[in-house]
Amino acid sequence: MSLELKGVRKSYTEPDGTKLPILDVEHFALEKGEQVVLVGESGGGKTTLLNVISGITQADAGTIAVDGYDLTGMMEVKRDRFRAERIGFVFQTFNLLDAFTALENVMLGMSFAGNTGGKKVAQELLERVGLGHRLHHRPGTLSVGEQQRVAVARSLANQPSLLLADEPTANVDVKNQELVLKLIRDACSERNVSLLLVTHSLDVAGQFERTERLGDFNKPGGSK
Ligand SMILES: Nc1ncnc2c1ncn2[C@@H]1O[C@H](COP(=O)(O)OP(=O)(O)OP(=O)(O)O)[C@@H](O)[C@H]1O
Numbered sequence: 001m002s003l004e005l006k007g008v009r010k011s012y013t014e015p016d017g018t019k020l021p022i023l024d025v026e027h028f029a030l031e032k033g034e035q036v037v038l039v040g041e042s043g044g045g046k047t048t049l050l051n052v053i054s055g056i057t058q059a060d061a062g063t064i065a066v067d068g069y070d071l072t073g074m075m076e077v078k079r080d081r082f083r084a085e086r087i088g089f090v091f092q093t094f095n096l097l098d099a100f101t102a103l104e105n106v107m108l109g110m111s112f113a114g115n116t117g118g119k120k121v122a123q124e125l126l127e128r129v130g131l132g133h134r135l136h137h138r139p140g141t142l143s144v145g146e147q148q149r150v151a152v153a154r155s156l157a158n159q160p161s162l163l164l165a166d167e168p169t170a171n172v173d174v175k176n177q178e179l180v181l182k183l184i185r186d187a188c189s190e191r192n193v194s195l196l197l198v199t200h201s202l203d204v205a206g207q208f209e210r211t212e213r214l215g216d217f218n219k220p221g222g223s224k
Helices: 046-054 076-086 100-111 118-128 144-156 174-191
Strands: 003-013 019-029 037-041 061-066 087-090 162-168 194-198 211-213
Touching: 019 046, 019 061, 037 046, 037 162, 037 174, 046 061, 046 087, 046 194, 061 076, 076 100, 087 100, 087 144, 100 118, 118 144, 118 211, 144 162, 144 174, 162 174
Parallel strands: 037 194, 037 211, 087 162, 162 194
Antiparallel strands: 003 019, 003 061
């Protein structure tokens, strides 16, 4: 199993102190190499779910296992490193660092995970996403579609076993949407990376064999 969530709960606390339950997932799992699209209503908690898996947000309860290792049972330093090594992330807004070139953006994530063989691998990844001629451009001098392709290259730099993609095609034009989606899916297939991708697009969702509606397995407030 590439990813397995059991009993994962997350609430936010509103300014007046009341709890706002967002996640209550009894069980959710991805097989190794599986590609799953996640759909659901706006505000339902899709981003929160990805953030809890990636560790951007701390879950209140439950276990989150990646490649059979329970992240919630690890010490913080080990957990951060494990995540950096095993989980790649593509965001809707790319999250590239403006002061650095495309090549440096890809390399920076690699050094964080202790991957020092950097430059050649980063260059190959950028070539793989069609940006071999843009290695030394900063994000502000790249087109939007090119920026998302840099982000895709960066997400794969540590050879993750799981890729989380949150609306990766929402901010790129139609032509680039197909390109970015194909790049993500092909790269995951080639490397046997599991993919969990959030989208609002029915076009995108329709291309996946497995589509999950968050509301079908997430029952916030049900176990209060
Ligand atoms: N830090 C926070 N504090 C309080 N409430 C939050 C916080 N982050 C998110 N929320 C609320 O949690 C709910 C779930 O948000 P989330 O972004 O996970 O939904 P989503 O399914 O990704 O939505 P969308 O499809 O619109 O992007 C929303 O109602 C949001 O307002």
